[in-house]
Amino acid sequence: MDFSSLLNSFIPSWNSVGLLLGFFSYLGIAGSILPGKLVPGASLADGTRLHYRCNGLLSLLLLVGLLVIGAWMDYVSPTAISDRGCELLSTTFIFSVVATLLLYVAGCKSSDRSSSLKPHITGNIIDDWWFGIQLNPNFMGVDLKFFFVRAGMMGWLLINLSVLAKSFQDANLSHSMILYQLFCVIYIMDYFFYEEYMTSTWDIIAERLGFMLVFGDLVWIPFTFSIQGWWLLNNKVDLTIAAVIANCCVFVIGYVVFRGANKQKHDFKKNPKALIWGRPPNVIGGKLLVSGYWGIARHCNYLGDLLLALSFSLPCGMSSPVPYFYPIYLLILLIWRERRDEARCAEKYKDVWEKYRRAVPWRILPYIY
Ligand code: NDP
Secondary structure (H helix, E strand, O other): HHHHHHHHHOOHHHHHHHHHHHHHHHHHHHHHOOOEEEEEEEOOOOOOOEEEEEEEHHHHHHHHHHHHHHOOOOOOOOOOOHHHHHHHHHHHHHHHHHHHHHHHHHHHHOOHHOOOOOOOOOOOOOHHHHHHHOOOOOEEEEEHHHHHHHHHHHHHHHHHHHHHHHHOOOOOOOOHHHHHHHHHHHHHHHHHHHHHHHHHHHHHOOOOOHHHHHHHHHHHHHHOHHHHHHHHOOOOOOOHHHHHHHHHHHHHHHHHHHHHHHHHHHHHHHHOOOOOOOOOOOOOOOOOEEOOOHOOOHHHHHHHHHHHHHHHHHHHOOOHHHHHHHHHHHHHHHHHHHHHHHHHEEEEEEEEHHHHHHHOOOOOOOOOO
């Protein structure tokens, strides 16, 4: 492909705008009307809590079901996304910029200034636009932070499924593609199965909604996490049985640590006496869990996520660094995030956090970091 046709492939068409708006409309409607557990979020500065309807799994299954029926009846092309990946990327990027400009204006005009939930305005336009002004903005009753992360995770799966359809169409379905697709499906379905755990994560409880988060959720997650799939469409990899087994082991260990650590923290927040690995938990200052994974490293959940990210890339072999973009990016992101979370916790928990640091000296990987 020459440079000018590559450039042309990024020009948004009405088709890509329609696909994106159709997807968001579906998510907005399905999220509002489908049944789901109503989960209370963390306490806000004024003592109130938001409630999140966790019906992501049902919304996803219904959407995939509708798309399969649509494809079967020839209304929808299974390769609709993979055929226009570049223009969907630029359309989503433009949408993110516009959405964050609107969020910025809404944040500046917010009437909440007198309450303890007042918007955070530094006066530095770039800063306020990048990091956001409001902690929990909503549109027509839909919590936008929860909505965008859901859209990103579902978008990732839809891109992957479309890439899979493309490899069927091109008759080049490989073991590597099957492995990559399988790991991602398990990870994404698991995310929606445990969607309520999301309500106690850093993004939801602490991060304001600005360009960084909107872009991260809508553009970064679906388009960069699927790089391995795009890469496998055009590259052939021969995996030995030993490599497949090793790859599955990395995935399983990563999954057990990632899910186990996040579950232990979530259970602890709901019930501080909940058993951890069959025993009553050790707690510091009545607030911080020192048992289970949280007694091994202060962010074992990040370690599990990093192993998972690696397992998504290993099916691509070692011939190119391109498929390793995601684990490398995640490593940088999680090291940075761990530092920010550490600063937030040190300020919030004061000497209790200091005691926790002494009890659990490792940040992410015991004996190394
Ligand atoms: P955590 O889920 O680790 O949440 C951190 C918060 O947990 C702290 O601010 C504190 O909040 C609480 N906490 C910390 N230590 C303890 C303890 N010992 N006992 C009890 N509570 C504690 O962080 P994230 O939200 O960043 O990550 C959640 C998951 O999402 C991780 O598995 C991560 O890997 C994944 N993730 C994935 C990304 C990706 O791009 N794939 C990006 C970001 C995250 P409090 O004030 O409530 O006590």
